[in-house]
Amino acid sequence: MGNLLKVLTCTDLEQEPNFFLDFENAQPTEAEREVWEKVDLVLKDARGILDELQAYKGAGQEIREAIQNPNDEALQKVAWVAVVPLVGKLKKFYQFSQRLEAALHSLLGALTSETYDNPTQNLEREQALAKQFAEILHFTLRFDELKTEGEKEVNNELANRISLFYADATPMLKTLSDGTTKFVSENKNLPIENTTDCLSTMASVCKVMLETPEYRSRFTSEETVSFCLRVMVGVIILYDYVHPVGAFSKSSKIDMKGCIKVLRDQPPNSVEGLLNALRYTTKHLNDESTNKTIKSMLQQQ
Missing domain, CATH: 1.20.58 (Methane Monooxygenase Hydroxylase; Chain G, domain 1)
Structure with missing residues (x-):
């Protein structure tokens, strides 16, 4: 547990990560079963x-x-x-x-x-x-x-x-974005950080697993790579809708440059749809506070 917290809270982005979320084989515990079913x-x-x-x-x-x-x-x-x-x-x-x-x-x-x-x-x-x-x-x-x-x-x-x-243009994504926003507004007794931290953690875990050969080699199917990429982009978009200043600001807990680099490192044309999702379905990308380097990375073809 200490390793996970160390990875996700460290400011040194080059530090070797040590966390794997088993998207292929995770099974519900008794505590999870009611919601899971x-x-x-x-x-x-x-x-x-x-x-x-x-x-x-x-x-x-x-x-x-x-x-x-x-x-x-x-x-x-x-x-x-x-x-x-x-x-x-x-x-x-x-x-x-x-x-x-x-x-x-x-x-x-x-x-x-x-x-x-x-x-x-x-x-x-x-x-x-x-x-x-x-x-x-x-x-x-x-x-x-x-x-x-x-x-x-x-x-x-x-x-x-x-x-x-x-x-x-993206009806299901809009449903989830609106649904996440609604969840936050209906649970005012729950700190908004609980939701945004959950989303940013998921994005970080996906990025780490995709960019770390040791973890990526644990995937038994190439489809898990596509799965992980979609999940990373999905939680970034939800975070951008829920967080007051979005995913692209300096205060964001998501390493946007790192996430975009992971997308760019995939085979040509295989992630264009996901890059377009970040370009056109996020809420704060075009804010003045967005880092110009991030905008430039997303504009590259």
Whole structure:
């Protein structure tokens, strides 16, 4: 435990780290099990959601033909038949985002609780919940990478909310960002540092595991590297929304230069989507207080 605290609180960024968060094999303890089982149900459905999104095909052609030929009843029927199932699918995706937000709140409640001395201990001792938190972030960024445009015109309140959901370029990420902000505002008795420290610790752990050959060699699958990269970017974005001055300020507990370097060290074009997520979905990147070197590192192609 002392080694972990030493790594995450030291100011010497070149100091050799000594912490590994087992994203591949962490299993719940009895203390974690109640929350873990609740979140596990959501994560099992998340896999199916990604499969459906990958297989998703819009009805743009049918709709264009129907609009161009308003008096052709056959084309109107074809368009209607094509659109109705898609609206149902979009509704399903939106409703799942609400379940995901609820799961996020459960995990944040556990990982930021004052059961232990600090959130860092929570992450270390509740690795199965930390893994689930990572899986939610991984799903979120993967969903937004796969997201396609859909037709959403239905005359009811839910449909309007669905439309707002899909109008955002990264709808699932926005759901989590808003959900994390909501968690903080609804738990005013909990110091905001509990949440921001949890997020910055997760970012630091991911960075350390990715940049340290000894730890990276423990991954049994290359997919774990992609997983770790998405989680690192995801917690940076959440931190940037929740922390009063964001992830890019001098007072940030996230080593942004180090995190961006880790991304840049990956194979060309493999992390462009993640770099774009930092460029375009963070809240404070363009603040005057943001270090020019960080902006320059993100602007490089």
